Amino acid sequence: MRRLTSLQARLGLTLGVALTALWLAAGSLTALILRGEMNQVFDAALKETSDRILPLAVIDIISRAEAEEPGVQRLATAREGDEFFTYILRDETGALLMQSHNAEPSAFPAWQGPGFSEDATYRFYSDFALKGTVRITVAEPLAHRAEVAREIQMGLLAPLLLVLPLALAAVAVGVRLSLGAVRRFRAALSARGPRDFSPLPEAGLPAEIAPLASALNGVLARLEAAFAAERSFAANAAHELRTPLAGAIAQAQRLRAETADPAAAARAGEIEAVLKRLTRFAERLMQLARAEGGRIRRAEAADLRPVLRLVAEDVARAGGEGRVSLDLPSAPVRGDIDPDALAILTRNLLENALRHGAEGRPVGLTLTPAGALSVTNDGAPVPPEVLARLTTRFERGAAEAEGSGLGLAIVAAIAEGAGGALTLRSPIPGAAGGFCAEVRLPVQPG
């Protein structure tokens, strides 16, 4: 049998089964007690009948004996018909003296002395008079008693059949209502986004569940603190790494500028190049930590265009002079993505496009009012199997191209965290070649 996992089903079933069992037990017990009582009443009636008939019969027999009228007599009854009780009178030899008109003498047992006795079909009461010369046995069919008992049981069971389903329904509704707060709690929990660590409402929860909720809120708060710590670690690491790297690079550049020896200048240039590569790699790692650990969405939405403008300006200044063409809508595009995360995403896509795109050809950065951010570049189409592997960490589009191989993984992580998706297409739809990376950012209408 499948185990019941729902608290509601468990409670409903347990309560329903217990209620049904208790009710049936109570009914059965009542029927049993009533049956005992009923038997006493019937027995009393049986004995009463015998007590009433015996003196009359004796008088009748005596008067008949005086009149010398032989034969079996039937005591006159008020009217013919079904009788509950039948009786026979016998003498000490067992010869029949008198019987009720429905009595079947063969059904009566042999004389066993006064008192109650019973066979399969009848209950008997026997008594005697005139020193045992007149013996009466009154019989009552057991079927009669059984029928009465059945009626009593039915009388007890009938309301049960009506009330029990109602009671079970009431149990089900009651359980469901009581667990409503738990259900709402669960719904609130499953509806939230992957980076939402705000506390859950604890009000209205049953006392048994409330501690769970508050424990969960504690866990959420600790998680949020851990993520914040990770974020601030990334920021601190950025500072701790960037400043000495900046110093080393600047010194290498000064060395190159100040030395008259071409060999020394070349060495300084090599040192500088290595330091710059190290810088880019460290930067990507920190961006990845931010993308996967931090909060990608903000509580309030802001215009995305200024961030894109700043990044495009920056990237253009840092080596893509005149190659970045920006196409933004004239009206604000409001989204709740964290501006830093958006900047990291855009910068990575632009730098990728500049690095891998055809030499000297422009790179396009486009944002539509619906929040589709796309970066396109010219170049030979990327084979589909390479395209599929591109968002994997440390994967480079072309082995000889310079880069950490983390850029698209970072973009994918940020896009996912923002509730969007990264789509890579090559060639650009409607063109012979080129590469298009598109991220659909959730934006607010209007």
Add this chain to the structure above:
Amino acid sequence: MRILLIEDDTVLGAAVRDQIAADGQTVDWVTRLDLAREAMAGTGYDLVLLDLMLPDGRGIAFLRAVRARGETVPVIILTALDQISDRIEGLNAGADDYLVKPFDLAELSARIGAVARRYSGNPNPLIHIEDLEIDLAQKRVSRGGKAVSLTAREWALFEAFLSRPGQVFSRAQLEDKLYAFDAEVESNAIEVHISRLRKKLGARVIATERGLGYRLVAR
């Protein structure tokens, strides 16, 4: 141009200082905000290079205080804080430009020049005065089509005049632009430099305002 560099990292600070000096500018380098406040109280700087995370406080707060006092000195932020939100905060606090570490020294020089040109009211690096053609970005001067070679000090002095065309500079002001605090100033150094400039660029380019100082002729 006299530049104040506020940077606590000694390795980076030294390289930046040498780069600026090699460009022919005068640079004062401090490593703390309180020293920066002192320096700014005593000297009129043409530009400030500001690090954001300093041992005695945040550069942003310093910048806000500078702007709150109404000082219009150009400020370029040099920072390890690479987030776009930090940059927006810096620009909103009144910075003119923002350079994320690590940066190229050549780019730093270019940005210093660009910011200075914007402040002088002419973002175009090419200036024509009489028969002179001056390229501020390349630090080159040609007279009648022939290149004129200026020493670093001469260029720095000439650039000071170019940054405020028509303004009269006193001798003390020009000394301020040419010499950092620790450098010794010879009593007639400015006069010597001016006379050499006039010799190379033409006597009419720099006019003497008697009792007041010197100024560039209108361009």
